[in-house]
Each structure stands twice: as C-alpha cells, then as structure tokens.
Amino acid sequence: MISKSANSFLRFLPSLIPHSKELIWGGISMLIYVICWPVLAWLAGKLIPAIGIGDLELVIQIIIQALVVFLVQKIAQFSQDILLAGPSLKISQELRQDLFAKLQRIEVQSLEKLSSGDIAYRLTEDADRVGEVIYKTIQDTTPCIFQLVAVFGYMLYLDYKLALATLILAPVISLLVGNFGERVLLASEKSQKQVSTLAGLLGEGIQSLPLIRAFGVEEWFQSKFNVQVQQHRRARYKSLKLLALQHPVVGFIEALGILLILAIGAFRIQNGGIDSEGFSSFFAALLMLIDPISHLTTNFNELQQGQASLKRLLEIETEPMDIDNRHIGSTLISSQSDIIFDNVCFSYSNGPQVINNIKLNIKTGSIVALVGPSGSGKSTIFSLLLRFIRPKHGTITINNIDLQGIKINDIRKKISIVPQRVNILSGTISEAINFGRSFKEEEIINAAKLANAHKFISEMSSSYNTFIEERGTNLSGGQLQRISIARAILGNPSILLLDEATSALDADSEIAVQTGLSQAMKGRTVFIIAHRLSTVQEADQIVYIENGSIVQVGSHDELMSKKGKYRDLCEKQFIRDLAD
Structure with a gap:
C-alpha cells in the first residue's frame, strides 16, 4: 500500500518550478480576476439602492462600470486559464511518461503477473483523472480559494460581526464535505478496481474470441462478462449516489445559511449596524461565495477520486525494478561468446x-x-x-x-x-x-x-x-x-x-x-x-x-x-x- 504522504498531490509541486514564468503571469491574471469580485460586490451595493429610488442615470452609469469590470475580469480569467493549463497538462504528461518508463524497467517476472488491461486502464483513464485534478487544482481550485478570501475580506470590511456570523456555517459545510469525500474516495477505489478487472477481462476476451467461437462457449463468456459489467455498474452507482446526495444536502445548508444571514442583516440594519447600501454590497458578496464553495465541493470530490487513481498509478513504483547498470560495468567488445x-x-x-x-x-x-x-x-x-x-x-x-x-x-x-x-x-x-x-x-x-x-x-x-x-x-x-x-x-x-x-x-x-x-x-x-x-x-x-x-x-x-x-x-x- 502507498502511504498517504506518498499519495499526496503535493509531490508534484517541484514539477512546477520549470514553469515559473507561466505561473507568474497566470498568477497576475488570477489576481486581477479575484480583485474584480469585491469591486462587483461594491457596485452591486450601489446599484440596488439606485434602482430602489428610480435614479435611471445612476443605474446606467453603474451598469456601464460593472460591464467594464466584467470585461476585465473575463479577459483575466481567459489569460489565467490558458497560462495555467500548460504547466498542469505538462505535469500529467510527464507523470504518464515517467510511469511508462518505469513500467519498461519492471522485472519481467513481476511484469508477467500484471494484467495488460489493468495497466492500460491505469495509464489512460487513471492518468487522465489525475491530470484533470492537477489542472483543476491550478486553474479552478486555487482561484476559488483566493476568491473566497478576497470576498470574505470585503465582507469583514463592511460588517465584521455579520461576516463572522456567516462563519457558523463553515464548520458544518466542511464536516459534510469531508465526510462525503472520505466515502467517495472508498467508493471510487472500489469502482476503479472493478473497471480494471473489467478491462483485463475485456482484453483477454478480445484476444481469445476465435478460441471462444471455436469451442462454442460464447454464452459462457458473455455470462462471465455480464457479471463483471454488473459489478462495475453497482460500484459506479454507489459512487454516483454519494455525489448525488451531497449536492442537495450541502445546497440546503447553503440556502438555510443565506436565509439566516438575511434575518441577521435585517436586525443589523434596524439597530444601525449597517446601512441598506452596505448590506446590499454584503449580500451580493455573500452570493459570490456560493459559486466558489460549490466548485470547491465538486473539486474536492474529484480530488478524492483522483487520489484513488494516483494511488493505483504509484503502485507501479512498488514493483521490483531491473538493476539499471547502464553507466557501470564491463562492455563486451570481443566477438567471442564462450x-x-x-x-x-x-x-x-x-x-x-x-x-x-x-x-x-x-x-x-x-x-x-x-x-x-x-x-x-x-x-x-x-x-x-x-x-x-x-x-x-x-x-x-x-x-x-x-x-x-x-x-x-x-x-x-x-x-x-x-x-x-x-x-x-x-x-x-x-x-x-x-x-x-x-x-x-x-x-x-x-x-x-x-x-x-x-x-x-x-x-x-x-x-x-x-x-x-x-x-x-x-x-x-x-x-x-x-x-x-x-x-x-x-x-x-x-x-x-x-x-x-x-x-x-x-x-x-x-x-x-x-x-x-x-x-x-x-x-x-x-x-x-x-x-x-x-x-x-x-x-x-x-x-x-x-x-x-x-x-x-x-x-x-x-x-x-x-x-x-x-x-x-x-x-x-x-x-x-x-x-x-
């Protein structure tokens, strides 16, 4: 078994060093993208009261300003995605290449014990899933975290008491996400193991089709294949059921939290803790937290599935390797072969x-x-x-x-x-x-x-x-x-x-x-x-x-x-x- 530390995606951090130029420019684009969120919340706070009093000129002026901010933000988002995609895809490419290079050095007696279908699945589907996690971590998860920090910082600036009240929900959501994540990880490991077994059987079956036909045992092999397909379906269904359950549960907690914040906000306005314009900005900022939280929840689930895939990929490293003495030892020069x-x-x-x-x-x-x-x-x-x-x-x-x-x-x-x-x-x-x-x-x-x-x-x-x-x-x-x-x-x-x-x-x-x-x-x-x-x-x-x-x-x-x-x-x- 691979240890959790060895199984961590943090092992890929050194691989990012050669791509520092793209990461720096991508980071600058990300910073611009993130800063636009509090600005948009501030503009929303000015827009809602302007609509309330019917000041059309002010509404149009704020809308134009918001459109400019949106344009800048989307350009920055495009630059961020393009600049950060290269390093993340390069890492997943290097992972696949390194693992295949190690596969070629595994001792032959160990290699012969491995299923060709299972190996093919690991270096294709599992590697793709790991690459997707790396890409989303750099391109989506990181901006979401910074967006949460920036927007919540702006909420603290507007009304720190109201902002701290929103943190009551954070532990509840974190516990829910963590609990679901662990269960998703176990279900994903079982599902991916079942897919590997199915892939191995499929590979053997395709190679043996003439033999299967020659012995007239098509129904027997179809039955064997059907059993594996059914087991795969059950394992996959369990994983999807957990994911399907998580979204409404977390969504309900988020909706409940928003309603509570509205009630607390009304109380704060009544007591003079915040004015209506400030609360409008605060509430707009609060709504801006929902999307990154949703993304982080989804990405966390994919991270758990990706960890299951990474674990299966790194198991290749545990196989005994041939002694590599390319740089030592004697060179045969003589044509004699006693x-x-x-x-x-x-x-x-x-x-x-x-x-x-x-x-x-x-x-x-x-x-x-x-x-x-x-x-x-x-x-x-x-x-x-x-x-x-x-x-x-x-x-x-x-x-x-x-x-x-x-x-x-x-x-x-x-x-x-x-x-x-x-x-x-x-x-x-x-x-x-x-x-x-x-x-x-x-x-x-x-x-x-x-x-x-x-x-x-x-x-x-x-x-x-x-x-x-x-x-x-x-x-x-x-x-x-x-x-x-x-x-x-x-x-x-x-x-x-x-x-x-x-x-x-x-x-x-x-x-x-x-x-x-x-x-x-x-x-x-x-x-x-x-x-x-x-x-x-x-x-x-x-x-x-x-x-x-x-x-x-x-x-x-x-x-x-x-x-x-x-x-x-x-x-x-x-x-x-x-x-x-």
Missing part, C-alpha cells in the same frame, strides 16, 4: 528452486539444444541469459565476464531472441525489422535475406513499406516468423536464442523458416528450445533438463547410444510419428 554456467540456481520469490546447480561450458559458435518436459526450466535459462532474472546462486559468464557486471544494453545487443509466440508491432515491415533501432535500409534488407524473408517481402505491392496490421493479421505465420528472425539477427548478435521457432507452422512454412534459421545461425552461438527432437539432432550439445536439473548432456549420437531420458523421448516421438 559461455559458462557455474552452479547456477534460481527460484521465484520464496518458492522452490526451478533451476538447480546448472553447469554448462559452451564454446563460441556451437549449437546447444535444451530439451525436456514442459516446466523443466528451459525458458528460465533463456531469461537468465537475457538477464530478465538473476541467479540466486552461482554465476553466468561470457568471455570470463560475469553477466551481472555487464551493461544491460550490451547484453541485449550481444544476445537476441526469436520467441515462440511472434509479436510484431503494427507498422511497416521495415519498421518491424528495425524495431526502434537506427539501422540503415541496406542492413535491414541483408537481415531479411539471411532470414529467407527478402523474396516474399519484395513480391508485396509496397515491398518493405508494406503495412503490417495489428497482430500481423495480413501476413501468414511463416512470414511473421521470418520477419521475427530478421529482427533478431539485425545488428549481428553473436548469441541467438531460438524458442520453439517452428512449432506452430505447417510443413511448407516450417521449411522456409528452417532455411532462414539455418542461415541466421551461421557463425553464432545458438541456444535452441525444442520439444520436437527432429529439429535438434544436428546440435553440438543436447542438454536434457528435468525439474530444473541437467540429466544428460551430449550429441544426438552419444545420447542415443546410451539408455536414458533423451533416448526414451526420441523413441516415443518416433513411435508417435509412425502411428500417425
């Missing part, structure tokens, strides 16, 4: 070990296949090499340099991966291969050629400028996989990780991808995860892993000549092939 796993152990949090005393010595340019049952730890080894996670014990060295002491950017340049599930961002094919890096067109084409992708790309209407739609729906699985291979080998990494790169392809696509992989693997140290053992028989080393431990190591021929897990698995697969 890799040694020395008694490497790993476990997630306080759970059981999923990697147990792994010892491996891999020579530069060799091909290593990791095989074994699902959940044996093969993907964890990939995560250790990419330094998504860190060993609990033991070391992994490249060229006798501990992986933990190497700059993380150099690791990611040295080691590249072709994942099992192809993830290509929408954009042109050239952009998909380049993937945010700064390689030249010639280098991109060369990478595509090595990946056996250049031919089909060239045959497209727009060649490398062909647009890849979301989730790559306008390309085949084999084409997407070859683009993924080209992306991986662009920049000439010396270590290549292949995670079941052909497992989801048909025979023709697999041949095309295997050709690309064979070309991409030349001259590199390659790790292959494969359940289909026919794809790894040419590997220099085959490492059979079970329950996080190495059971057997050797070439295909060596392991087949022995009785063991690898030979048993091969025989099972060959039997299955024959049976098919």
Whole structure:
C-alpha cells in the first residue's frame, strides 16, 4: 500500500518550478480576476439602492462600470486559464511518461503477473483523472480559494460581526464535505478496481474470441462478462449516489445559511449596524461565495477520486525494478561468446528452486539444444541469459565476464531472441525489422535475406513499406516468423536464442523458416528450445533438463547410444510419428 504522504498531490509541486514564468503571469491574471469580485460586490451595493429610488442615470452609469469590470475580469480569467493549463497538462504528461518508463524497467517476472488491461486502464483513464485534478487544482481550485478570501475580506470590511456570523456555517459545510469525500474516495477505489478487472477481462476476451467461437462457449463468456459489467455498474452507482446526495444536502445548508444571514442583516440594519447600501454590497458578496464553495465541493470530490487513481498509478513504483547498470560495468567488445554456467540456481520469490546447480561450458559458435518436459526450466535459462532474472546462486559468464557486471544494453545487443509466440508491432515491415533501432535500409534488407524473408517481402505491392496490421493479421505465420528472425539477427548478435521457432507452422512454412534459421545461425552461438527432437539432432550439445536439473548432456549420437531420458523421448516421438 502507498502511504498517504506518498499519495499526496503535493509531490508534484517541484514539477512546477520549470514553469515559473507561466505561473507568474497566470498568477497576475488570477489576481486581477479575484480583485474584480469585491469591486462587483461594491457596485452591486450601489446599484440596488439606485434602482430602489428610480435614479435611471445612476443605474446606467453603474451598469456601464460593472460591464467594464466584467470585461476585465473575463479577459483575466481567459489569460489565467490558458497560462495555467500548460504547466498542469505538462505535469500529467510527464507523470504518464515517467510511469511508462518505469513500467519498461519492471522485472519481467513481476511484469508477467500484471494484467495488460489493468495497466492500460491505469495509464489512460487513471492518468487522465489525475491530470484533470492537477489542472483543476491550478486553474479552478486555487482561484476559488483566493476568491473566497478576497470576498470574505470585503465582507469583514463592511460588517465584521455579520461576516463572522456567516462563519457558523463553515464548520458544518466542511464536516459534510469531508465526510462525503472520505466515502467517495472508498467508493471510487472500489469502482476503479472493478473497471480494471473489467478491462483485463475485456482484453483477454478480445484476444481469445476465435478460441471462444471455436469451442462454442460464447454464452459462457458473455455470462462471465455480464457479471463483471454488473459489478462495475453497482460500484459506479454507489459512487454516483454519494455525489448525488451531497449536492442537495450541502445546497440546503447553503440556502438555510443565506436565509439566516438575511434575518441577521435585517436586525443589523434596524439597530444601525449597517446601512441598506452596505448590506446590499454584503449580500451580493455573500452570493459570490456560493459559486466558489460549490466548485470547491465538486473539486474536492474529484480530488478524492483522483487520489484513488494516483494511488493505483504509484503502485507501479512498488514493483521490483531491473538493476539499471547502464553507466557501470564491463562492455563486451570481443566477438567471442564462450559461455559458462557455474552452479547456477534460481527460484521465484520464496518458492522452490526451478533451476538447480546448472553447469554448462559452451564454446563460441556451437549449437546447444535444451530439451525436456514442459516446466523443466528451459525458458528460465533463456531469461537468465537475457538477464530478465538473476541467479540466486552461482554465476553466468561470457568471455570470463560475469553477466551481472555487464551493461544491460550490451547484453541485449550481444544476445537476441526469436520467441515462440511472434509479436510484431503494427507498422511497416521495415519498421518491424528495425524495431526502434537506427539501422540503415541496406542492413535491414541483408537481415531479411539471411532470414529467407527478402523474396516474399519484395513480391508485396509496397515491398518493405508494406503495412503490417495489428497482430500481423495480413501476413501468414511463416512470414511473421521470418520477419521475427530478421529482427533478431539485425545488428549481428553473436548469441541467438531460438524458442520453439517452428512449432506452430505447417510443413511448407516450417521449411522456409528452417532455411532462414539455418542461415541466421551461421557463425553464432545458438541456444535452441525444442520439444520436437527432429529439429535438434544436428546440435553440438543436447542438454536434457528435468525439474530444473541437467540429466544428460551430449550429441544426438552419444545420447542415443546410451539408455536414458533423451533416448526414451526420441523413441516415443518416433513411435508417435509412425502411428500417425
């Protein structure tokens, strides 16, 4: 949980310093805007008696003066809003950017536990709500507070006894607003949590629609979705009901207060404490307090909702971050890639070990296949090499340099991966291969050629400028996989990780991808995860892993000549092939 102090919007005050120029000019405009209110109350005090005695010339003169003051005030209000909008929107923009930057540094194992729909909701809806609170605080709440101070100061000047009598209402209204605010905060937290759950379910559902249809379970998922929608409606309705109740209650107290002030004012006039012109100004000033009080009440409720959103945003900061050693550590210069796993152990949090005393010595340019049952730890080894996670014990060295002491950017340049599930961002094919890096067109084409992708790309209407739609729906699985291979080998990494790169392809696509992989693997140290053992028989080393431990190591021929897990698995697969 985030502490209240950490959750406070006061944390954004230092962010206003770079915008001091706009804030100063905005503050001057705000001052002019606020000063106009007592002036208008003074003019109202002169206008009402003038109307009473029927002095048309004086009425017109006062109306013209009031119009001039109104014009000045509205110009000042426009300047204030424009000048103060920039800094407030900039702060909310920086908040969203900073949080997304932190999101990219969260440890992968923690990131995988977060719902993508929930994260999207936090960085959109929650960030927008926080930005709105920041904007309203600077642009609306602050002027309202100064308006209250200026107008009430003028009321004290007119009749301090009558002005102090109005303060009787202040504690009552404050208690009501505070009580409602706390209840609104709790209701908003529950409502926003429910929306996040709904967003997560919606995201999963959209991705799984073909699967849902394939199994004919549309009604089941619709029912599941309906339950979440109903829960969201109830949570949101509770929040809106509190807001709806607050306005009439506070409004009734305000109306009661005004009537009491009128009665007290009549008593003060009768006793000579104030004349009719002074009371007219006083009452006009009193009416000028209603609007800022209403604004502050509304803004306070939005602040409470904004605090719930801010709390959810700042929870991202509590997630464990990757060690950032961009400015320290060794830089890999050598193209050699000798890799040694020395008694490497790993476990997630306080759970059981999923990697147990792994010892491996891999020579530069060799091909290593990791095989074994699902959940044996093969993907964890990939995560250790990419330094998504860190060993609990033991070391992994490249060229006798501990992986933990190497700059993380150099690791990611040295080691590249072709994942099992192809993830290509929408954009042109050239952009998909380049993937945010700064390689030249010639280098991109060369990478595509090595990946056996250049031919089909060239045959497209727009060649490398062909647009890849979301989730790559306008390309085949084999084409997407070859683009993924080209992306991986662009920049000439010396270590290549292949995670079941052909497992989801048909025979023709697999041949095309295997050709690309064979070309991409030349001259590199390659790790292959494969359940289909026919794809790894040419590997220099085959490492059979079970329950996080190495059971057997050797070439295909060596392991087949022995009785063991690898030979048993091969025989099972060959039997299955024959049976098919």
